[in-house]
Amino acid sequence: xxxxxxxxxxxxxxxxxxxxxxxxxxxxxxxxxxxxxxxxxxxxxxxxxxxxxxxxxxxxxxxxxxxxxxxxxxxxxxxxxxxxxxxxxxxxxxxxxxxxxxxxxxxxxxxxxxxxxxxxxxxxxxxxxxxxxxxxxxxxxxxxxxxxxxxxxxxxxxxxxxxxxxxxxxxxxxxxxxxxxxxxxxxxxxxxxxxxxxxxxxxxxxxxxxxxxxxxxx
Amino acid sequence: xxxxxxxxxxxxxxxxxxxxxxxxxxxxxxxxxxxxxxxxxxxxxxxxxxxxxxxxxxxxxxxxxxxxxxxxxxxxxxxxxxxxxxx
Numbered sequence: 549x550x551x552x553x554x555x556x557x558x559x560x561x562x563x564x565x566x567x568x569x570x571x572x573x574x575x576x577x578x579x580x581x582x583x584x585x586x587x588x589x590x591x592x593x594x595x596x597x598x599x600x601x602x603x604x605x606x607x608x609x610x611x612x613x614x615x616x617x618x619x620x621x622x623x624x625x626x627x628x629x630x631x632x633x634x635x636x637x638x639x640x641x642x643x644x645x646x647x648x649x650x651x652x653x654x655x656x657x658x659x660x661x662x663x664x665x666x667x668x669x670x671x672x673x674x675x676x677x678x679x680x681x682x683x684x685x686x687x688x689x690x691x692x693x694x695x696x697x698x699x700x701x702x703x704x705x706x707x708x709x710x711x712x713x714x715x716x717x718x719x720x721x722x723x724x725x726x727x728x729x730x731x732x733x734x735x736x737x738x739x740x741x742x743x744x745x746x747x748x749x750x751x752x753x754x755x756x757x758x759x760x761x762x763x764x765x766x
Numbered sequence: 767x768x769x770x771x772x773x774x775x776x777x778x779x780x781x782x783x784x785x786x787x788x789x790x791x792x793x794x795x796x797x798x799x800x801x802x803x804x805x806x807x808x809x810x811x812x813x814x815x816x817x818x819x820x821x822x823x824x825x826x827x828x829x830x831x832x833x834x835x836x837x838x839x840x841x842x843x844x845x846x847x848x849x850x851x852x853x
Contacts, residue, residue, distance in 0.1 A: 597784070597786055597804075600783045600784065600785040600786065601782070601783045654819070655815045655818060655819050656815075657812070657815065658808050658811035658812055658815065659782070659783070659808055659809075659811075659812050662808055
């Protein structure tokens with residue numbers, strides 16, 4: 549239905565597993581967190597040398613965005629300003645902050661310093677895909693589907709955005725969890741509606757966000 | 767000089783997390799920035815840290831940066847100039 553908003557794809561990375569549209573896409577139960585992210589990067593055949601330089605939070609969020617968008621997103625459909633990213637987590641950039649703090653005891657590392665803000669993960673995704681729309685990174689104790697649905701719906705209904713990546717990207721030490729949603733507004737009859745398009749498409753509701761979030765967390 | 771150049775290539779790869787490169791992939795005279803290895807401004811800061819950490823050399827004049835960091839060879843020449851005992 550024109551104007552209706554849909555979750556047109558989802559991705560999840562946690563507990564040594566990667567999901568795409570609620571289906572398992574990769575697993576590597578023996579790898580530690582850095583090894584798992586690197587192995588997943590190679591598994592999906594991605595070539596992006598800057599990935600190696602990213603901190604772990606950015607690697608997690610960026611990788612989840614690649615899985616999300618692959619075969620699910622038509623970049624030609626939107627102007628750069630129409631595509632936004634709204635993310636949240638609980639630990640902000642604490643993982644990188646602690647590593648940077650350690651480095652200051654000898655030589656402060658500029659390469660670590662640039663990752664001591666959580667919204668850098670949004671920047672990394674935007675650089676890769678040339679997105680220039682509204683973006684924000686919020687800190688919550690836990691994934692808040694109610695807030696996320698209202699915030700993103702408002703951006704789309706206000707015509708600030710036509711599409712948005714939103715979700716949860718959390719990493720501290722060996723604990724990591726990312727669940728991303730691709731949210732798009734229908735432009736015509738049948739656009740994005742499940743009976744006309746691919747599986748995995750759902751109405752953009754708080755209930756569906758929660759359902760996918762818990763399913764893709766294993 | 768040759769050993770210093772080889773050591774620098776290994777150190778640059780480690781310092782800048784260039785995990786998809788091997789030392790032999792970096793030419794002695796290959797530009798490090800833009801059209802060469804494609805390093806950026808943050809990498810330049812990391813190279814300054816590398817000089818300080820590994821060779822106890824502080825880049826006293828920031829305007830020397832583009833000349834010093836043009837290639838691995840120019841870095842090696844700068845190190846030898848300031849630490850003649852290293853070769």
